Amino acid sequence: MDNSSLVVVGSGIKFMSHLTTEAKAYITQSDKVLYLVNEPAMKEWIQKNNKNAESLDPIYTKYPLRIDCYRAITDYILDTLRQQQHVCVVLYGHPAVFAQPALNAVRKAREEGYYAKILPGISAEACLFADLLVDPGSIGCHSFEATDLLIHRRQINPHSHLILWQVGIIGALDHPYAHDNTNGAKVLLSYLNVFYSNEHKVTLYEAAQYPHFEPKIIEFCLKELPDITMTPISTLYIPPTGNATVDHAMLEALGINVRDLR
Ligand SMILES: C[S@@+](CC[C@H](N)C(=O)[O-])C[C@H]1O[C@@H](n2cnc3c(N)ncnc32)[C@H](O)[C@@H]1O
Numbered sequence: 001m002d003n004s005s006l007v008v009v010g011s012g013i014k015f016m017s018h019l020t021t022e023a024k025a026y027i028t029q030s031d032k033v034l035y036l037v038n039e040p041a042m043k044e045w046i047q048k049n050n051k052n053a054e055s056l057d058p059i060y061t062k063y064p065l066r067i068d069c070y071r072a073i074t075d076y077i078l079d080t081l082r083q084q085q086h087v088c089v090v091l092y093g094h095p096a097v098f099a100q101p102a103l104n105a106v107r108k109a110r111e112e113g114y115y116a117k118i119l120p121g122i123s124a125e126a127c128l129f130a131d132l133l134v135d136p137g138s139i140g141c142h143s144f145e146a147t148d149l150l151i152h153r154r155q156i157n158p159h160s161h162l163i164l165w166q167v168g169i170i171g172a173l174d175h176p177y178a179h180d181n182t183n184g185a186k187v188l189l190s191y192l193n194v195f196y197s198n199e200h201k202v203t204l205y206e207a208a209q210y211p212h213f214e215p216k217i218i219e220f221c222l223k224e225l226p227d228i229t230m231t232p233i234s235t236l237y238i239p240p241t242g243n244a245t246v247d248h249a250m251l252e253a254l255g256i257n258v259r260d261l262r
Contacts, residue, residue: 004084006077006109008102010095010121013207015041018122023090026119027053030088032080036060036073036101037092038233039209046090064174073101078108081116094123098145098165124235125163127207131215132237134161139240146170146184146236150191158195159244163237164188167204168230176232185226196241198223203237204230 007026012018027033027046033053035046046053059072081087091099096118109116125143129136140160146167148154156162169176170184196202199221206216220228222238251258 003086004081004114005086006081006089006106006114006116007087008089008091008095008106008116008118010119010123011037011042011090011092012122013093013124013127013209014122015039015210016045017211020119020121022119023121026088027090029086031085032083033088033090034077034080035090037090039092041210042092050088061175066173066175070101070104074104074108077102077105078112081105081109081114082112091121094121094126095119097123097125124165124207124233127215128163128205128235128237131207131217132203132205134237134239136161139244146188147172150187153191156192156195157244158241160240161237163235165235166232167236168234169232179232181230182226185228185230189222189225192222192225192238196222196238200241201239203239204228205235205237206231206233 007030009023009026011023028049030050031052033046033050034056035043035053036056037043037046043055056073056076059076060069062072063069077087077089089095089102089105091102093099095102102118106116106118128134140157141163142156142160143163143165144154146164147170149164150170167188168181169179170181170188172179201219202222202225204216204218204220208215218228246258246261248258
């Protein structure tokens, strides 16, 4: 099937600045471009740079539940690919991060024998590491979708960094244009209190979407969570509480001297 392929690219978070040279080439040179991005300037740029570009927005809003829209998007990508053409799909951020439809499309396309791949992009989390000076490798880092954290009571290690995605639309499985997050934030606070004190300082984060703009960084005490205004692009960062203890049996098994740990 040399005449057809599927390449999923990410446009990053900041308009144009995060678009890689490789992603640009696929957008401009593919037979067909399907896109689902959350920012109008990027939509316009894609439309201008490929005359066969098509927005996936109508499918994204077609059904009441987001999960049904995601399935329909996967099906639409595959139907487009089956028309024997080189298809590029553009999603914002990193296209494999909290973005199931394209991941599923690539998996299914490969099962059907098509050449299909994902190119990495700059995610909101990558921007957070830079803006909040967080190294995920220093003490480990959890990354959870906020509703998923709650409904599965996922375990948190409070000695590691914690990043919560979709924290402004807790419990919303539909299209959260005017979502009231008050109850969700209260439920989240009560769950986080199992691991963190009310006085623990946390940060609400929104990466800049345009060059020369600054990120939104709001620091507050955890107990204030229900009073903080959040949006669908808000991410919550919770720093660690204290240091994890060292397991001396493990040090011995690895031949590490405790004095060499700094
Ligand atoms: C469906 S996910 C998409 C993530 C995207 N694929 C990425 O790689 O960043 C949406 C969530 O990503 C996070 N997000 C998106 N844009 C953001 C921004 N500008 N700043 C901070 N977080 C953002 C928020 O947690 C938001 O609820």
